[in-house]
Amino acid sequence: MGSLHANDIIDTTGCLQHPLDAEEFRLHAHKLVDFIADYYKNVAKYPVRSQVEPGYLRKLLPETAPNQPESIEDILSDVRSCIIPGLTHWMSPNYYAYFPSSGSTAAFLGEMLSTGFNVVGFNWMSSPAATELESVVMDWLAKLLCLPSEFLFSGGGGGVLQGTTCEAILCTLAAARDRALSRGCDISQLVVYGSDQTHCALQKAAQIAGIPYSNFRTIKTTVADAFALTANSLSLAIDSDISAGLIPLYLCATIGTTSSTAVDRLPELAQLTSQHNIWLHVDAAYAGAACICPEFRHFIDGVELADSFSFNAHKWFFNNLDCCCLWVKSPTALIKSLSTNPEYLKNKATESKQVVDYKDWQIALSRRFRSLKMWMVLRGYGTANLRQFLRGHVRMAKVFEGLVRLDRRFEVVVPRYFSTVCFRVRTGGDEAEENEMNRRILESVNAEGKIYMTHAVIGGVYVMRFAAGGTLTEERHVREAWVVIKEQVDKLMPNV
């Protein structure tokens, strides 16, 4: 197949003969399925955090791409010997670092379809199903989250699948910025707000959008407020900026911060941003998923007054990377900032104004058929089971929290709201000594390779983060993890 005469192809047994041939595709893709299924069977056996040293791979690979084709078997053999040792195994049941990378069978199947169809859905015309399925699925999700109707297409808003939260923030920040500029403000006057717990995506988005660094406010949170941003502290910052002749533009409030899963006080913040006409974005990257369960939904109370809301389905909603769900109340504001209308993309459907052209809702023009993955997840598991899966993760975190609380050497540092526990050992020494001991314990745990956790520093305190929620993690893994941690503490703090 392909365009080539038979004698153009070098006949190399075991190698791909054609750029794309249905039967060759079938043969090798089946092999890959088995390769990946076997990986999942064995993933618990690997050191969770990769043990390689910087530069390990360049030494193993040739200086240049091969001139002749190599067999898929040879390449897979190199994946085993060169790539897998250099992976940190995010899919391991013993992975508790950062937040989980939430893969699933259903999402994998959806991604296969998306990659296979390989459509480029920049506008409706370029593949109507890609646009329409995304709109339908985003409405489904909005209903599951009980978002106010203004975020649904039927209510004049709408949802879009982005890659990551940084993109979602950048798009909404650009929309807020351009709305202000169109009213005659100068970019040098515009101020962006977050807390000292807000994800660095906000700072990055502000940098890219050209907001002067001096207009970026990092409002301090305190242990007394469980590291939540409060209206009181935001109000002080706003008043000070207004007095200085600046214009408050954009607040990113977080539901489930990265360091400690703190929850900003959304209802009171939303009152304040409404009053000052500040664009309120709610970043529920991690914790948003839990809000499909009625018992967690209260964490996003106040979202009624927000301008935009996002959560990362690749963090804790069984979608493989990447998948960030963003809703806005005013698609017009997004589109004004992000649209382009070149001649070569003009078409009757767009001119009819009956369709969504998602290229105008995101940074890039080209876009994959991302919604197939989410559609597969929602239909393949059903919302009742998805809720049960999420509750299972929270239950595991509670089990871990209970184990920590039973051991007098340890303390849980901040309230556990979801499936992440922030804890540390107490040495009885000063803060610097305690921090250093916790750092040593964590490094020692991770170096062993049985489990992997990461750290945070909250209010000057170094904490270990135990983020449950890995798709393969079961309660027995959590109990084993606790044993691993205790063993290291026994070793490093023998006299306590």
Added chain:
Amino acid sequence: MGSLHANDIIDTTGCLQHPLDAEEFRLHAHKLVDFIADYYKNVAKYPVRSQVEPGYLRKLLPETAPNQPESIEDILSDVRSCIIPGLTHWMSPNYYAYFPSSGSTAAFLGEMLSTGFNVVGFNWMSSPAATELESVVMDWLAKLLCLPSEFLFSGGGGGVLQGTTCEAILCTLAAARDRALSRGCDISQLVVYGSDQTHCALQKAAQIAGIPYSNFRTIKTTVADAFALTANSLSLAIDSDISAGLIPLYLCATIGTTSSTAVDRLPELAQLTSQHNIWLHVDAAYAGAACICPEFRHFIDGVELADSFSFNAHKWFFNNLDCCCLWVKSPTALIKSLSTNPEYLKNKATESKQVVDYKDWQIALSRRFRSLKMWMVLRGYGTANLRQFLRGHVRMAKVFEGLVRLDRRFEVVVPRYFSTVCFRVRTGGDEAEENEMNRRILESVNAEGKIYMTHAVIGGVYVMRFAAGGTLTEERHVREAWVVIKEQVDKLMPNV
């Protein structure tokens, strides 16, 4: 498996029982392989451009996500009946619209691995192999393209895989902008240049980066220069801006424009940008791939003086969407603009400064293991065959061009450099009448569904674009396409 007690799960035969279980994964992923292989076998039979009307899908799908799981068979049955009719079949051998979506068996296998491992490679530490393979593969590609050594890691530069050209332009533009701002310039002084043929990604990136719209220059090209941007016209624009107290910042030169595959005069433009200290980005989104063939490499002569260079491997280099390859001479400039360094991402490897942290080379923080796909393509086919595949596409375009030239009713409107032919019928009427006739012919061809082409307007002339290069396209498809086009012309212009 998973975290759940058996009685939490609703037993529904044919449905996924677990969020991720190796054997359940194996069973269903094998089914998907056959589904997609069968799709490729049948893809030539579908109408290339989807025939659905706006809103078709919402009518077919329920209002809410299902509460209970549905079987994979049921979902795939809906893919057949609801999704496939709404696809525009970018993988069809009869697809000649926009530019091709360059899928392949090898890339699909690479994407499977990437989705399966599901690592989040924001920095080296989070999965060393993801970072290191990308650096190695980008050096391999740079060598294939004979990029100057300053673009290689060994030469102080480096490459990164982004999603799309818009992202590549936005990142480099932000770097250029911040370099200027750090020298005391004001953002309102900075000017961005492209031609009237430059992809709208430049305008979009400039909007997002906060460059005032009044400082965005769209330099007119002419038919006499084959719609290339010349140093002469750029120089006039620069001089005029300097006289007005503005600061020339960034030029995006294009090798293979979207409308007509025009080639900006890179050697002379590069002299000018060097002289004025303007950041020169070379966007070879489509045509860059061809430059791995020695006979096409001259098209990017002048890249030695550029600051950055990008091409889209998902357009014409056998990588499924998305994959944009970007090289920069100064990673430091990128990193200064795009880096963030929160406590929770701190790690020894980063502190050692021996590693690349790709989160600081792109907009988003999270990133997929994209290089697996490119690695599979380069190794699975080998560079000799990749060159032959590309030459095969160019040969097909030449065949088509020859057929057009033999028919006195038609003309080839601009030189064909690569695998895209811009042509039209001549009616003997005025330009408006000719444009309208070509528009009618194109719409009539596309409505029939046998092939799909799109249009451009170049210098006021409406042209049909025949973009060869689809992975499944063979010469016989090209000859059949020509028959389809001629039939419509016979019907709509019976008296010529």
